[in-house]
Amino acid sequence: MANHREIPAQVRFPTATELDAEVPGQVITEIADLYTDLDALNLQPLWTQNARLLSKVPRPSALPWLWRHGDLRRMAERSKDLITISRGGDRRVLALANPGLGGKPFATPTLWAAIQYLGGGESAPGHRHSPAAIRFVLEGSGTITTVDGDACEMRSGDLILTPPWQFHDHANESGSPMIWFDGLDLPIVSHLDAIFFELFPGADMQPVRGRNISEGIYGGRATVPRVEGSATGPSSPLLVYRYEDTGKSLAALLAHSAGPMVSLEYINPVTGAGVLPTIGCYAHRIAARRPTVPRREVGSSVFVVYRGSGKSIIDGVEFAWGEGDVFVVPSWACVEHHANVESDLFSITDQPVIKALGLYREDFEAAQKVVGVFEGGNDV
């Protein structure tokens, strides 16, 4: 009987201590008392929970998920009409909230992913923050993102960086709306208790020093100026990466490759490292009808479909995708891509974090058996 005695419910840590039938009731009472006293002292036994804490392989809370372009666009437009600038719409951003993360507005434990919608003639006022942001333009042109005075023109397919602690604002100078993808390291910066934030002082929009300045200075092809006193930080001094260039490189690379997919990393030209210490940015081109090898890696990613259509199989579930869709691959998920037509995907990943901390692993597998088809994210 005694061995059925309940360990006090108020003790929050799991109570997996295994006791065999011969254990006297007195001992069980004493263990229960011990657990109560530990709890009161903000101590927790490891032995009741080590199997949960130390799993054989990663067991992410984040789920593989996909958001459809149609949904994203329609919701953004509804927000446009309802959430005017005066109603707080100066950052009209819809965050992709991974349903595995308990209601947090995060795509993965480390990455923020969102759609930002800026109407013609609208602007988003200046601020700066310790989290880094990248923008990948889904459609339109005519908006400039100004970063510390450098007005960067944004066009479809371009990547624009707003590195940590640099003032930035957006202004749509055209008559048509623009939509872009926002990627931030906010979840990991927040987890590390390293958030700093500041509004641009004294005005909504910062003064502009010139257009595409960083592109002029650092945008050479394998040449860099050795400019005095600049460009020594961990973030790239080049702020814009044009799809025109990236597309050409992808074409050349695919032409030289025997494989089904080629991938380019966007880099800091001064160091050859990725653009940011927290977010890796990649462009991928997948050949039509040549599936990639199933692969797992430590670290999470968010993919944006820029061009084409196909499907990705993630841990046995099929995610069909088309232009403008966004999907999440959690850590250690098994992924393979299949393109119906030649397709371009943009992705962000926390791989720089994983690698900096010595935690990277990857593994290749045989083709997966498809056990399900993703049906979330349907139109409402």
Added chain:
Amino acid sequence: MANHREIPAQVRFPTATELDAEVPGQVITEIADLYTDLDALNLQPLWTQNARLLSKVPRPSALPWLWRHGDLRRMAERSKDLITISRGGDRRVLALANPGLGGKPFATPTLWAAIQYLGGGESAPGHRHSPAAIRFVLEGSGTITTVDGDACEMRSGDLILTPPWQFHDHANESGSPMIWFDGLDLPIVSHLDAIFFELFPGADMQPVRGRNISEGIYGGRATVPRVEGSATGPSSPLLVYRYEDTGKSLAALLAHSAGPMVSLEYINPVTGAGVLPTIGCYAHRIAARRPTVPRREVGSSVFVVYRGSGKSIIDGVEFAWGEGDVFVVPSWACVEHHANVESDLFSITDQPVIKALGLYREDFEAAQKVVGVFEGGNDV
């Protein structure tokens, strides 16, 4: 009335959208519908929660906290008697659970801190895991920690590393118990979904290749062997750091210093970097009655009092400490130390993570006004 209408409660994200009194009820209804639809699509508006997400300075959930040596030791001894090896006590570890972290057994969002107690003649069987661990011996000797076959002797004040994915076990070869402090990067490795774990196959304890091998090979004074094919990873190949050496260096350093405190980082002798990419290990000596300058830094730390007594003022609250006490300093907390007598503190910090990601900042302040005295952690 209309503007009092409730935004649906089931929408999990904050609903801070500010609407002035003139907004028609129809608009409010539409916004509510929008929020419901966003929620159904796993989308969240940024504009209702950006102030919460982006604070001016870090607002950690973790609290400054202190655990008293008396409590730790007494609880460990009670566990010893009740949680025998056969009852799961092979890792008799008491984790310091920061009361700000919602019941998780973590000292900070990145650091695990615990007391491990191994009775005379007991042993803790072999396993390996992707999280790294460090041990700092609080009292006793006679235990060996074997790391990939290298049996490292542990003595009071020594630091012993068990780097990621290296098999390790502990064996108390003496007749007396031993207590040490465990520090792990488990919280951040877990947050990054990078946990891998494996039991040592086929036996409880791994075979021993020799005693203090790494100490013989890598324990020189500013000399290293250039050993073929080894020691190229991010973790230190040196596994033990003796208090005898560290204490001498602290003495020499304090003798050469005009300041109130000197600090040594334990390093990987092959790279000069810290011992691990995720945990920085430091030894500090504080001169008697010379308070340190109040300081904030991004990143969290756990301090172990090895010798002496004094107090630390953390965000205005006084934490008195003595030998064997353990206390936590959250990110961006303002800290100053006051020693009654010359005191030695050991600490672990997530600073290597913070710095690798470009997130480090520090700030110095004037002496703090004491507004409270820590009273948690009293004996039960």
Added chain:
Amino acid sequence: MANHREIPAQVRFPTATELDAEVPGQVITEIADLYTDLDALNLQPLWTQNARLLSKVPRPSALPWLWRHGDLRRMAERSKDLITISRGGDRRVLALANPGLGGKPFATPTLWAAIQYLGGGESAPGHRHSPAAIRFVLEGSGTITTVDGDACEMRSGDLILTPPWQFHDHANESGSPMIWFDGLDLPIVSHLDAIFFELFPGADMQPVRGRNISEGIYGGRATVPRVEGSATGPSSPLLVYRYEDTGKSLAALLAHSAGPMVSLEYINPVTGAGVLPTIGCYAHRIAARRPTVPRREVGSSVFVVYRGSGKSIIDGVEFAWGEGDVFVVPSWACVEHHANVESDLFSITDQPVIKALGLYREDFEAAQKVVGVFEGGNDV
């Protein structure tokens, strides 16, 4: 009298030992004997020669010098006719021999500079060597340099690398001759006794895998593929740098600059470092009639005038230059450039060596007084 006694002439080291008039003849004899005995034992006194060995500032043997395009071209053409392929002309290279270097075919103590002339339809057979080479095309097109199977097309203004120990050959596929500038680290590699050399085995010309392969793979604009198993050495995996790109970057850079000259370093896109560990390659654009600030730096350079005309003042001597001229700047020489019209200079420098060894210094000075005009290098 005694103090006039000669120290034996056969002792090769300087005999600056200062002796005052009172020194007895016996001592002088003994010193002379000592010097003879030292010499026999291959020992040399420092005290007789330290002023010569340790100068206040560098005193290079290499002279500032200039070779005129007309001379270079005419000599190359005469060589073409006389030194046919069958007479050893398969590497029809004229080395610029700095008259300060005692007859060695080196431009500076670290850099080889030469003009290579390949007639229409001619080819230079394959070999590889530990010295690295760069080619900068002065005129023409139609030649390919094949580097480990990658056939790199050469056009006017392009930079082509042949990194250490990679097989390379040249083939002029056109009907017209081509002339390019050769830069090598041969002098320093030779000084370090690190020369290795090998002919391509079994054939004059190596098989071609494809055209401009490295350009396709690594020639992106701030994007790089992370190609498995490649590109980890110290030399750039990108082998060609087009003038078309470099010229555009120079224009953008000059447009953003307030100064008289902008400079681009050609880089290894994978690391952001210079193209080679021993030779830095730079492109400069000098605005018309805006002299640069006089400057000294440790390390030697060779400049090639690609476009424009002007003069450089080197240690007070004026060197007028025009297209195709080549000139040498020794270490620590004071240099300023004056362009008559907007001018483009290409240069190689041993700065990577100087910096890797911690020996770099630079200094800026006021405008120099011109004390002479260079008249060497006139047409013969």
Added chain:
Amino acid sequence: MANHREIPAQVRFPTATELDAEVPGQVITEIADLYTDLDALNLQPLWTQNARLLSKVPRPSALPWLWRHGDLRRMAERSKDLITISRGGDRRVLALANPGLGGKPFATPTLWAAIQYLGGGESAPGHRHSPAAIRFVLEGSGTITTVDGDACEMRSGDLILTPPWQFHDHANESGSPMIWFDGLDLPIVSHLDAIFFELFPGADMQPVRGRNISEGIYGGRATVPRVEGSATGPSSPLLVYRYEDTGKSLAALLAHSAGPMVSLEYINPVTGAGVLPTIGCYAHRIAARRPTVPRREVGSSVFVVYRGSGKSIIDGVEFAWGEGDVFVVPSWACVEHHANVESDLFSITDQPVIKALGLYREDFEAAQKVVGVFEGGNDV
């Protein structure tokens, strides 16, 4: 006849142009004229000298050589008596002049090696220079080398650094002479035209800030202070390395090694790199009667026998050695060591230079056939 015509003797470059018998005299005349004209223009043909410039493997001018302790000591003592301080003996240094280097006072093309002798009560006044120096104490104690105010005590077997551009002087505070080995990078710094030199201003000897300061601050065992604003250069901030420590590490290492020889590199504790960017410093312990594997490497070394006796076979020639002997191993020479009794060798090498420039190679060979015994360096 014509084809016997002499190519003009005043043309300094080799005239290996091969001409077959049918070449008309007119052509030969024209080639001779061409060579004369090239010479006048400071141009040299590559085709006449490429075999000499590009050898299959390195062909160093420096010879393997050995200087006997008896010779070195006797010459130093004779210098002591004759070259008093007032006669220029303030740097009583005997440079080991490699007989292959044409009378230069250099041990190899990159390394200076010398014996310095300082009598009891004597001192060598302060200066600084861009070349770096290391001292390895052969016998005695009682001298301090002061480096930027830090008075470093020197004892037998210790290594003392005087990094580039730091003021240093020596003072023998004892009544007995001291002898140490001097190693400098002067030859390579000189070749790179990077020599700067300055006397300590205003006094012979600089003021002393304290004794063994760097040892107190940076001399920990795998711990370093993170001292604000210091220790960021390429040279070690630790200036003294005690034989007591090194000897213990050698013993531990040999105990753990199955091989005939163990080697320690002296390192910069802050970076884990070697002590200087130009000179690598090593301590070796060779077990008695266990020959090392014959080995070649790019780069030259100078060995100092600190303890023991034995012989080294260098390119087939046997060099017997005993305590205090010094010998040179040129680049790519094949070397094996044989110790009669357990022996300790100290060495300096230009390997850091070779590796920084990407020129390192090594090769292992079968045991060499001994074809000669070194007989140079006999007593006079």
